[in-house]
Amino acid sequence: MHGTLSQPRPTPASRLPLTLRLALRELRGGLRGFAVFLACIALGVAAIAGVASISRSLSDGLGREGKRILGGDLSYSLINREATEPERAVLDAQGRVDVVASLRAMAVAGEGAALVELKAVDAGYPTAGELVTEPQAPLADLLAERDGIDGALADPALLTRLDLKVGDRITLAGRPFAIRATLVSEPDKIAGGIGFGPRLIVSQGALRRTGLVQPGSLNRWSYRLLLPGADDAGLDAAAARIAAAAPQAGWEMRARTNADPRFSKSIERFTQFLTLVGLTALIVGGVGVANAVNAFVERKRPSIATLKSVGAPGSKVVALYLTQVMLIAGLGTAIGLTVGAALPFALDALFRDSLPLPLNPTLAPLELLQAAAYGLLTALAFAIAPLGRAHDVPVSGLFRDTVDPAASGIRPRYRAILALALAALVGLAVGTAFDRRVALIFIAAAGLAFGLLRLVAVGVMALARRLPHPRRAAPRMALANLHRPGALTPAIVLSLGLGVTLLVTLSLIDVNVRRTISATLPARAPNLFFLDIPAADSGAFHDFLARQAPSAKIERVPMMRGRIVALDDVPAEKIRPPEDVAWVLDGDRGITYAEDVPEGSTLTAGTWWNAEQARTPLVSFEADLAKNLGLKVGSRVTVNVLGRNLTATIANLRKVEWRNLGINFVMVFSPGTFRGAPHSDLATLTLPGGTDGAVENRILRDVAKAFPSVTSVRVKDALDAVGDLVGRLVLAIRGASAVAVLASLFVLAGAIAAGHRARLYDAVVLKVLGATCGRLLAAYGLEYGALGLVTALFGLLAGTLAGWVIVTRVMRLDFVLDLSGALAAAAAAVVLAVVLGLAGTWRILGQKPAPYLRQS
Secondary structure, rough: OOOOOOOOOOOHHHHHHOOHHHHHHHHHOOOOOOOHHHHHHHHHHHHHHHHHHHHHHHHHHHHHHHHHHHHHOOEEEEEEEOOOOOHHHHOOOOEEEEEEEEEEEEEEOEEEEEEEEEEEEOOOOOOOOEEEEEEOOOOHHHHOEEEEEEEEEEHHHHHHOOOOOOOOOOEOOOOEEEEOOOOOOOOOHHHHHOOOOOEEEHHHHHHHOOOOOOOOOOOEEEEEOOOOOHHHHHHHHHHHHHHHOOOOOOEEEEEEEHHOHHHHHHHHHHHHHHHHHHHHHHHHHHHHHHHHHHHHHHHHHHHHHHHHOOOOOOHHHEEEEEEEHHHHHHHHHHHHHHHHHHHHHHHHHHHOOOOOOOOOOOOOOHHHHHHHHHHHHHHHHHHHHHHHHOOOOOHHHHHOOOOOOOOOOHHHHHHHHHHHHHHHHHHHHHOOOOHHHHHHHHHHHHHHHHHHHHHHHHHHHHHHHHHHOOHHHHHHHHHHHOOOOOOHHHHHHHHHHHHHHHHHHHHHHHHHHHHHHHHHHHHHOEEEEEEEEEEHHHHHHHHHHHHHHHEEEEEEEEEEEEEEEOOOOOEEHOOOHHHHHHHHOOOOOEEEHHHHHHHHEEEEEEEOOOHHHOOEEEEEEEEEHHOOOOOEEEEEEEEEEEEEEEEEEEEEEEEHHHOOOOOOOOEEOOOHHOOOOOOOEEEEEEEEOOOOOOHHHHHHHHHHHOOOOOEEEEEEHHHHHHHHHHHHHHHHHHHHHHHHHHHHHHHHHHHHHOHHHHHHHHHHHHHOOOOOOHHHHHHHHHHHHHHHHHHHHHHHHHHHHHHHHHHHHHOOOOOOOOOOOHHHHHHHHHHHHHHHHHHHHHHOOOOHHHHHHHHH
């Protein structure tokens, strides 16, 4: 027969590059040995993608609900005063204006008294959103004055605290109010920030009738503008017109596009922290990736030998298996992205009615792309080294038995790929960080931890090599296993060490923060704070407290509220301070004036003013904050107080002891700065015997009756509120950190599984030579126990050091070494190492020797 054979029609797969075709063909056999690899990548990516997706959903929710949260399109707030007629005219010229006043007050019912967050609203409230009450009725009817008694809406917590029900009465500043409904939902609650008491809503007319609004009293007036149909550009134009018409008003402006900047920043900071925890899990999982790839290369030695024997260059072999590994990493990344992207939707579906924040579940492509980049770069960084070592191994070496594989380095090209992958990881972590300094510190700490754990592993192996051989077989085998070629020591020390260090660090932080809130601060702090003491009644109030608690320490200072508007003539909005001090320029601050250095302050620069100098505008500034803001003695500080801009010169800097919760301020002015300005006083009372609930409650009740306009705050109540918030944050941190610990467990299990082949060969040979299963188990148990003990000791030391640094340097708290939780974590590490090690060994010991001896 003559003619030509027809060429087979090319398939889509045949058009793929050869390396990719071979990689896909090899993957047909399944993913055996890559379970830990997939779990580590998927877990880390899911943590990062989940945190980023929830953060984006929260940010979108705040943006979408900005008008409801803010109560309007624009909001202008003033402290200690209402807007003047010209200022109000400027606002009215832009659109509809609704007014809300907020302050703290004491609610009295019978023999009980409680601090409340009082909100006084006008007829237009709420301008956006819906106010839900029980029973539901028109707001005007609920708050109306009937027979000389005004109505009020109360948080159910207030009714519980004072043992009240709807229909009962309370008094504010001596004026009776009837509780006509309870609050179910308040649309603008988030904008009010953290409160130290339950909410109580009254009308503005009722507030004025109480007499609580006095010159210098601590209250906030918010003017909320509705601009129907205005887009973002329209908001900016309206804000610019208002700023030009009233440049000296000193009000704080917010827009619906960023209803609560401080809350948004908090979300970003917390997101960064949780992202770094997720990155920790991913990096820990990288060790599992390296172990899995090492085991993969060992399994593929015959295939590699075959490829190289038929002429495949080493670079082609590495490219083939790197492609295969990255395809599997892509699968793990896809699983993690799917889980992470679904988290905000699951959160919204399960907890929609109980979430305190507006959540707008959405897919976040950019954030998911970043999470995918983290996962793939981590896989590449940890896989390239074990794959690169196969490049220069000769074919004969690949075909030989692998009981004692020769160590080999990797070529410069693979070192360069490793360096580029690590650099990309660092660049991604720093470039996307809210606070780059924190990101750099984390990266440095992670690198240091890896380096130290590697040194610990090398040290253990060196020590085991030099120790005298025990006479008994089991200890001798355990000691040899610690330093033998292919020993599990580096992998177990690294995976378990990182997990224990993290647990010990979190345990010590948790103990110290809770101890500070529950014991240390109350022991140092005053028992009671008293706000809004009218200046005219200041002396009488002091005498009243002295009669109520004759042995108590009473401090009293004048207090106003002011906002920094310029530093050295540079407007505050143009200053870009470090993130940890930005709060000084964000909103209003408590300020005071004094003739002498306040208690708890130490001068660090300059001198305190004398009687002559005190007549001029001078200010004392907190030293650390001044340094971060670029201020020094002689700098000029401009503050807006009661609608007037006042400029003072820094006369001195002082170090403030904030932790005693006594009276102190960032800025203390000379008496002449505010001569004649209306103000109220702030006082503290410290009982000699520490906290005494009965005495404190009696004083609170008597003060509320004798001085109804004075607001009293129990320090214990405030600390309880802070402690509750800290407890929720710690719970979130523990949950995120559990991901890193789980990754450590995966890596530990993977390391033990990776050593299966060598352990199986050992067990077979030793059983043939007469070793019993009990003796082998004893040897392996001693080995894993020794590794667990060494790792636990390192985790205790490293975790204690990390906890000390965070508590004393970052949180600025006193550190107390309480190792109860840390020791439990360390003991768990030892038990875990032994249990997992023996569990992985048990199946090996049950194998029959004959099949494996035939293969050898």
